[in-house]
Amino acid sequence: MNDLEHLEMRQKVTIMIAVMTSMLFAALNQTIVGTSLPRIVSELGGMEYFNWVFTVFMLASSVTAVLVGKLSDIYGRKVFILTGLGLFMTGSFLCGTATEMIQLIAYRGVQGFGGGMIMSTAFTAVGDLFSPRERGRWQGLMGAVFGLASVLGPTLGGYIVDHFDWHWVFWIFLPFGIVAFILIWRMFPQTARGVKKKIDYIGSLFLVATIVPLLLAFTWAGRDYAWTSSLILGLFIASLAAFVLFILTERRAENPVMPLHLFQNNVFSLSNLINFLVGMGMYGAVMYMPFFIQGVIGTPATQTGFVMMSMTLAMVAASAITGQITTKTGKYKRLALIGLLIMGSGMYLLSTLDIKSTNWMAALYLIVVGLGLGTVFPIFTLTVQNAVSHKYLGVATSATQLFRQMGGTIGVSVMGSIMLTRMQEKMAESMPKGIPAGNHSALADQFQDPQILLSPDKLAQLKSQLPQAVTGIFDQLVLVMRESMGFALSGVFLVGMGLMLFALLLTLLLREIPLRTSNQETSGEEDGQEDDPSSSTKTHAHG
Incomplete structure (x- = not known):
């Protein structure tokens, strides 16, 4: 499996272009769906299944990524990245042919299985091609690919559904997938371990x-x-x-799908726990900041995308620069600490925003979050890969993705509950007096769902349906709701800051193992001794 490290640099770069094209194809197809889904649902129906379009993709990709990580250690990466691309393209084509919501959900599951394979093998392939010392710049560039997709995807998705048939949301990038498939098939060498082991x-x-x-x-x-x-x-x-x-x-x-002894390696365990916390903070900012920009400040949806883009562009730049610095210096712990400190500071700044804040202030604070996130994002995959024997590269890399994904899922859920609880408490305190008793309950019930603030059309429709007696204080109610949402989201961002500070403390405990300059394994590594924390402590300097 280590033979890839000794390929000529020109061939390595060509392979990496193919790998990053594959990732860009998968990432664009993920990010383009969000802004276009409301239009798709309005045509297909099945609003009650709306969330399953995202949920089934997340479940399928998470499960596949962790299983393929182990299998690719045995059978090589090429077969799985090609299979992943094939499944993803098939799923994308089928999504565009869906005539009802259940079909779309099933086809998104096919996409998810393919996406999990692509993401798992793409990040692991970097480890096959480059030593840990060299990986930094490539991990940074791959992080930048994700950022680029999250800038282009939503904007393009909105444009397509406004000007073309929605089916093209799923079809427009298929040529990218075909190009990526051909590049991987022709350029990526076939690698597999000589000994086939029993699958768990x-x-x-x-x-x-x-x-x-x-x-x-x-x-x-x-x-x-x-x-x-x-x-x-x-x-x-x-x-x-x-x-x-x-x-x-x-x-x-005999051959566990997730070797438990890896968790005895404190660098592996700590890095994944930090990854989990970063996932919680990252998804918390990404998912709930649009609520603030649209719901509290009152920015239209199209402009909200541009405000959020500031964080993404900052993340792309920081990710690329961090990768270069890591490769040049061979050091990463100080960068990780600085990144988490910046990200935590950005979360605190977000918590200070209120109803009087401007889009410029929101964009500036999001840039701070993006700079911290871009600095941290590539590092903790690298620390895991550097801490384990090369024969566990696939399963270790997929573990980092699983922990980050689980952190994001759990973070969004917990922070959503915090937002709803704080918002309802604040609204109960601030509900204006003078609403006629018969209409108080009905009116209050209409304002329990924070999503209503994100839809000016829905607000106007609700106002037109209200009895004449309460229309006079409707604007006052909307103001209370906006202030309550601002108060609620301030708590969400403070929780995010606390998570980043906890991650910062854990990073202080992380041993900085010098980045290896070769993937060649010593006899101790082949025997799995490197994964024992006691032996690792003796052989590596403390950070």
């Missing part, structure tokens, strides 16, 4: 049974179902039971 089917089954109910529970809790509902509690119990069975199975497995 039972462990894989229990791992899936752990992840899926857990992610579903956090996706639905606080939004579709109460946290204490029997469904949510049942999902948590099912996930816990599957996790216990997974641990028991992995201890006995």
Whole structure:
């Protein structure tokens, strides 16, 4: 598997262009859907299944990524990235042919399986081609690809549904996928370990049974179902039971899908925990800042995208620069600390925004968050890859993606519950007096859903439907709701700041292992000794 490291630089660069084209294709198809989905739902119907378009993709990609990580360590990366591209293109084409919501959800699942394979093998391929010392700049560039997709995708999605048929949202990038497939097929060498090992089917089954109910529970809790509902509690119990069975199975497995001894390596464990916290903070900012820009400041949806773009562009720049610095210096811990400090500071600045804030202030503070996020994003994949033997590269890399994805899912759910709770409490305190008793309850109920502030048309429609007696104070109610949402989101961003400070403290405990200048393994690594924390402490300097 390590033979790729010794390819000529020109061939390595060509392979990386193919890999990044694959990633760009997958990432664009993910980000383009968000802004175009309301139009798609209005044509296909099935509004009650709206969230499943995102949920099924997230579940499929998370499960596939972690399973393919181990399999690619055995059978090589090429077969999985090609299979992933094939599935993703098939899913994208089928999504464009959907005539009802259930079909679209099923085809998004196919996309998710392919996307998980692409993302898992793409980041691992960097580890095959370059030593840990060299990986920094390429990890940074791949982070920049994600950023570029999140800038172009939503803007292009909105443009397509406004000017063309919505089917082209899923079809427009298919030529990119075909080009990426041909490049990978022709340029990426076939690599596989000589010894084929038994696949851990039972462990894989229990791992899936752990992840899926857990992610579903956090996706639905606080939004579709109460946290204490029997469904949510049942999902948590099912996930816990599957996790216990997974641990028991992995201890006995000949070739475990997730080798438990990796977690004895404190660099691996700490890095993944930090990745989890960064995922919570990142998705918290990305998902809830548009609520503030549209709902509290009152910015139209199209301009909101441009304000959010400031964070993405800052992230792209910081990610590329951090990668270059890491490769040049071989150091990463100080960069990680600085990035988390900047990101935490940005979260604090976001918490100070209120109803009088401007789009320029929001954009400036988002730039701070983006700079911190771009600095941190590439580092903790690199620390994991550098801390484990090369034979575990695939499974270790997929673990970092899984922890970040789970952090994002759990973060969005928990922060959403915090936002709703704080908003309802603030509105109960601030509800204006003088509303006729008969209409108070009905009017208050209409204002319980924060989404209403994101739709000026819906607000105008609601105002026109109200009895004449309460239309006079309608604007006052909207003001109360905007102030309440600002108060609620301030709490969300403060939680994000706390998460970044916790991640900062954990990073202080992280040992800075010098970045290896070769993927060639010593005899100790081949025996798996590198993954033992005691031996690692003796052989590496503390950070």
